[in-house]
Every structure is written in C-alpha cells, then in structure tokens.
Amino acid sequence: MVENVLVIGAARSGVAVSRLLVKMGYHVLLTDQKEILQKNELESLGIEVYEKGHPDSLKERQYAFLVKNPGIPYTAPFVAYFVEKKIPIYTEIEIAFRARKDFSYAAVTGTDGKTTVTTLLYEMLKSEKPALVAGNIGTPLSECALTAENQEYAVALELSNFQLLGIDTFAPTVSTVTNLAPDHLDYMDSLESYYSSKMKIYEHCDPQAWFIRNVDDENIVHFAQNIPCKVIDFSLFRKDVDLYKDDTYAYLHDQILFKLSDLKIVGDFNVGNAMMAACMAYRMGISLESISRVIASFHGVEHRIEYVGTVRGVRIYNDSKATNTHAACAALSAFDQNVILLCGGKDKHISFDDLKQFDSKIKHCFSFGQTQDAFQSIFTHQTSCQTMENALKKAFDCARPGDVILLSPACSSFDQFKNFEVRGEIFKDLVAQLGGEAI
Template sequence: MKEKVLVIGAARSGVAVSKLLSLHDYEVTITDMAEIKDKEELIASGMHVFECGHPDHLRNKEWAFVVKNPGIKYTVPFVKYFVDENIPIFTEVEIGYRFAKKFHYGAVTGTNGKTTITTLLYEMLKSNGKAIVAGNIGFPLSELALQHGQEEKDVALELSNFQLLGIDTFAPEVSVVCNLAPDHLDYMPSLDSYYVSKMRIYENCKENDWFLRNVDDETVMQYAKNIPCRCIDYSFTRQDVDLYRKDKAVWLWDIPLFNESDVKIVGDYNLMNAMVAGCMAYKLGVSPENIAHTLQNFHGVEHRLEYVGEKDGVRFYNDSKATNTHAVQAALNSFEKNIILLAGGHDKGIPFDELSVFDKKIKCCISFGETKEKFKDIFTNTITTETMKEALKEAIQIAQSGDVVLLSPACSSFDQYKNYEVRGETFKEFVKEYFREGEL
C-alpha cells in the first residue's frame, strides 16, 4: 500500500516535489489557498488536488509526512494542526536530497551574501562540467532531482532558514553560515530561534564534510557549536586560521587559491564572499586556476549593489536585495560620502538604529513605504514619500555631480512589490526612463 503524503503550497517547488514523490510511488495530495494552474496535469498523473482553500478532511493523521512551502508559517492554523499532531513536516529540499544520491552539495546560508557566494560557487563549479544551482536561486532542488536524480552533479545550493527548518537527513559535503544578523522577526518566534535554525545546515554532516566558520562574526562563533564535521575557520583580518589573506592573496592552509586582484566586484564583503566560494569550490574539486579564472570574469549579482548607470555625474545603484540593516551597512561601506539613500518597505520588526553611524555619509535619506516614518530618527536629513518612484524623483531633484543614489531598502518589498527582484527591476526601469527623458 502506498504511503500518503500531503503537500501544502502549489508554487513551483510544491509542484516539483509532488511530481518527485509521485514518481517514487507515494500517494500525493496537494493543496493551496489559491487556484492551481497545473491542476489538470497533476490530476491526470494520479494526484489529489484541492485549490482555493484547505478542506477540513485533510486534517487527519494518515499522512506519512507533510511537505510545506517554506514561506508558509508554522503558526498558520492548518499547518499548526500537523505540528501539534507531531506529523513530520519537511521542505522540498529534504525530499530532493533523498532522491538525488549522486549530487554533491555546497550549501550556503547566512543573513547576507548568500546569493553572491552561491552564484560564485556555481560559476566555479561549471569548470567541472556538471554544475547546477538550486534552492533560493536557480531551481527547486526537487525539480532537479526529478530531472537528474540518477546523474552525478555538483550543486550550489542557497538555503534560507525557512528551508532549513524542514530538513531531516540533508547533509552537504561543504557548507557555510556566512554571517548572522537580525532578520525575519516577522516569521520566527525569536531572534535566538532564527540563529539556531541556521545551524541546522551542518547537523547531519559526516567527519569528512567541511563547515566553514566565520571567526570574525561573534554571533556565528556563539552559535556554531557541536560541529560534527571538519571545521574550516576563516577570517578577513586574521592569519591564524585555515582560510585567510596574506601577501595580497587568499590561502587555504599553504595552498594559494587566488590573488585579491582577481576579484572584480567591489567591496571588502565581496572579497570575503569570494574567499568562501573559492574554498567551497576547492572542496568540491575545482582547481585554484579555475577558481581564479572565474573571479576574473565575474561582475556581480543582479540587485546586489548593481551599478545602473550615471547621468550628470550622479551614479545610480540598485541594491534591492538589501532587505535588512546588515546588508545596507555593507552597501554604505562601499562609498565614501554623498549618498542619497532610498530606504523603506515592509516592516519585518527589525530596528534601524545601527544605521545611524553612517549619518555623515548620508546626504539625505528618502524613505518610502510601510516603514517610511521610521528613518526620521536615524538620519539628520530625511524626506518621506509614499512610493519608491516618488523617492527617486526627490533624489533626482537634490542630486549633484559626485553624489550616489542608492536603493538599499533595509526592508522586504511585500508592502508594494511581489519580491525584491520586481522592486529592483522597477527601480532600474525608472532610472533608465530618467536617463532617456531627462525627468521621471
């Protein structure tokens, strides 16, 4: 008799994991609060499909396990029922891992820098000819397991803490928690629970696996304990660690991985990201020569301190991916002065106080969206607007040659945009319209 599995959420990852489970002889039921565009296909393949709500009869104890979209909170009543009944709840990463045994994983989590590290790692792994990218960027892991489950692949995998909350056996060959800072307090019950969830990335690892530990980050050092695999300590400033900088190069023990001049993306934090990606790639079999070659040809990640263009001596940058203060600090550290900061968005419950140390760099902070009033106490010079477009208009009015207009919101986008990508694309469209028309 087939084991019965319930999948909650029919977005791309939910559909992929449903197909993967069905392929491996589970009886799958999938449900979503919205309409399911793949409904007919899923029904035709033998699944039970419920859309526009979760029927009460699905609240039962017959499920072998539940697979939940990571964006759905555990406190949602329908999900909480299964929590209270102690029915295992996984995310699709766990299921993809179970059915792709030949994949080799480099797993990346942390508060900021995940996407840059994962993208760099993917580009480096390409030199081995069997690279794929999955998780928060790229494709759902279950979708790749469905397509390539019997093949050997090197996987650059970006993981959020939401995804890590739903793992059980997942064990990457090399992993990192690149840094920790307050985030997602609108989802997690406490800051401590957020930090603890990140450390799940290495909990199932074996002796020969590697975990990269950032000794420069006090919070990482506080939480990264009881590590079951080999711990590779790294630092941007110290040399008494495994991965370090010396003589304008980056070294792993006595092995030179690359020269600092190979890194073309700006900012010390990006050099740190390159150190991590290079070390992870080395563990997965990439040569130092190919690591250096990748860095020489890598020019950054979209929406992360992305240069949009210059007009009348004013430079415009899209940093829409900066959805918390830690990311904004990294961006602000990349410029000397004369920054016109565009900030605001959905309130994640994170205070902005730590940004006040940059007040002298900020010519003006123009805030918008749900949190627009909260920046008045942070910076000396502020303007509040309703929308990002209005904020950009104000910035154009006051900008002078030598200024930097920086969209680095410190907030998620969900008050006005579907996601940070849409917010960033919209910002770039506005800037390009201004370049063409001379006004907005």
C-alpha cells in the same frame, strides 16, 4: 502499501516536489489556498488536488509525512494541527536530497551574501563538471532532482532558514553560514530561534565534510557548536585561521586561492564572499586555475550593489536585495561620501539603529513605503516619500556630479512590490525614464 504524503502549498516548489514524490512511489495529496493552475496535469499523475482552501477532510487521512512550502509559518492553523499531532513536516530540500543522494551538495545560508556566494560557487563548479544551482536562489531542488538525467551533478545550493527548518537527513559535502544578523522576526519566534535554525545546515554532515565558520561574526561563533564535520575557520582580519587573506592574496592554509586585485565586485564583504565560494569550490574538487579564472570574470549578482549607470555625473546602484539593515550596512560601507540613500519597505520589526553609523556619509535619505517615517530618527537629512518613484525623483533633484544614488531598502519589498527582483527591475526602469539622458 503505498504511503500518503500531504504537500501544503502549490507554488513552483510544491508542484515540483509533488511530481518527485509520485516518482518516488508515494500517493500525493496537494492543497493550496489559491487556484492551482496545473490541476488537470497533476491529477493525471494520480495526485489528489485540493485548491481554494484546505478542507478538514485532509486532517482525517494518515500520512507518512508532510511537505510544506517554506513560506507558510508553522503557526498557520492548518499546519499547526499537524505539528500538534507530531507528524514529520519537511521542506522540498529534504525530499530532493533523499531522491538524489548521488548529487554532491555545497550549501550556503546566512543573513546576507548567500546569493553572491552561491552564484560565484556555481560558476566555479560548472567550469569543470556538470553543475546545478538551486534552492532559495530560484530553482527548487526538487525540480532539479526530477528533471536531471541519470548523471551525477555538483549542486550549488542557497538555503533560507525557512528551508532549513524542514530538513532531517540533508548532508552537504561543504557548507557555510555567511553571517548572522536580525531578520525574519515577523516569522520566527525569536532572534535566537532564527540564528539556531541556520545551524541545521551542518547538523547531519559526516566527518569528511567541511563547514566554513566565519569567526569574525560573534553570533556564528556563539551558535555554531557541536559541529560533526571538519571546521574551516575563516576571517577577513585574522591570520591565525584556515581561510584568510593578506594585502595581495586569499589563502586556504598556505595555498593561494586567488589574487585579490582580480576581484571585480566592490566592498570588503564581497572579498569574504569570494573567499568562501573559492574554498567551497576547492573542497568540491575544482582546480585553483579555474577558481582564479572565474574570480577574474565575475561581475556580481543582479540587484546586489548592481551598477545601473551614470546620469549627469551621478553614479546609480541597485541594491534591492538588501532586505535588512545588515545588508544595507554592507552596501553603505562600500562607498565613501555623498550617498543619496533610497530605503524603506515592509516593516519586519527590525531596528534601523545600525544605519546611524553611516549618517555622516548620507547626503540625504529619501525613504518610502510602509516604513517611510522610521528613518526620521536615523539620518540627519531625511525626507519621507510615498513611493520609490517619488523618492527617486527627489534624489535626482538633490544629486550633483560626484554623488551616488543608492537603492538599499533595508526592508523587504512586499508592501508595494511582488518581490525584491521586481522592485529592482522597476528601479532600473525608473532610472532610465527619469534620467533624461542615455545611461
């Protein structure tokens, strides 16, 4: 008898996992609050498509399990009904893993840095073997599982805690939690539940797998317990650990991974990101020569302390991906003085007090969006603006040669922009328009 699976949410990952489930032999029902543009094509595959709402009739069917878009809260009424009925609810990561056990997975989560680690890791993997990059970084893993030919791939996989909440057997070869800081408190029940959800990344690993544990992060040390696989302790400051550095090299045990001066991306935190990526690549079978070569050629991730250009002697950086204070602190720590900070966005109910430590290096803060006034008590020199464009105009008026203009919002983008990528692209366009000269 063919089992039913209900997929809630028809975004890119929902459509991909629906197709994959059909290929796996399930009968799929797909529902979304909005219009589903691929409705006819999906129905031609035998998928039952329900758009512009979730009809109550779907509650009357029997399901082997549900697959939920990671962004839909478990407290949403339609989802909560199935939670109460104790029907298993997965995210597409779990389904893709079940479909492609032949892939080897290197999984990265954490509050910040995960995109840099994942991107750098992917560059290392693809230098020597067939490789894919997927997950929270853009391409659904189900899409990779569906379209990849009958070939074994090494997968660099970025995972959000939303995606990790819906796994049940997923077991990577190597994994890490880059760091933990307050985030997503508009979605999670508590800070503890957010931190705990990240630890699901190693929950089902076998003893031969590796988990890289950042012992510099007290939250990780506290929450990373009962680890079933080999633990690789990592530190930027200690040398009594497995993954460490001195003034010249990064090491795994007594093995040199790469030379620190070869790294092009700025900030101590990026040294840590590179060390984690290199260690993961090493576990996945990549040679030290390839690791060093990629380290030397890597110029960073778009929207993450991305150098935009210099206008009238003022350096400008796009850090739109900094959607919380922890990421903004990391960016500010990469600069010395005379930073003109552009920040603000959607309120995620997170304190901005961590930013006070950088007050002495902030020449002026121009904050915008929903949280524009929240920075008045954080920085000595602060001006509230309605939009990012207003903030940038004022920043240009304020800036003098030698200053740095840094967009590092410390907030999500959803009050005024579709996502942080759009926010970053608009920022770069505005710099080109308002700069008044070639960049």
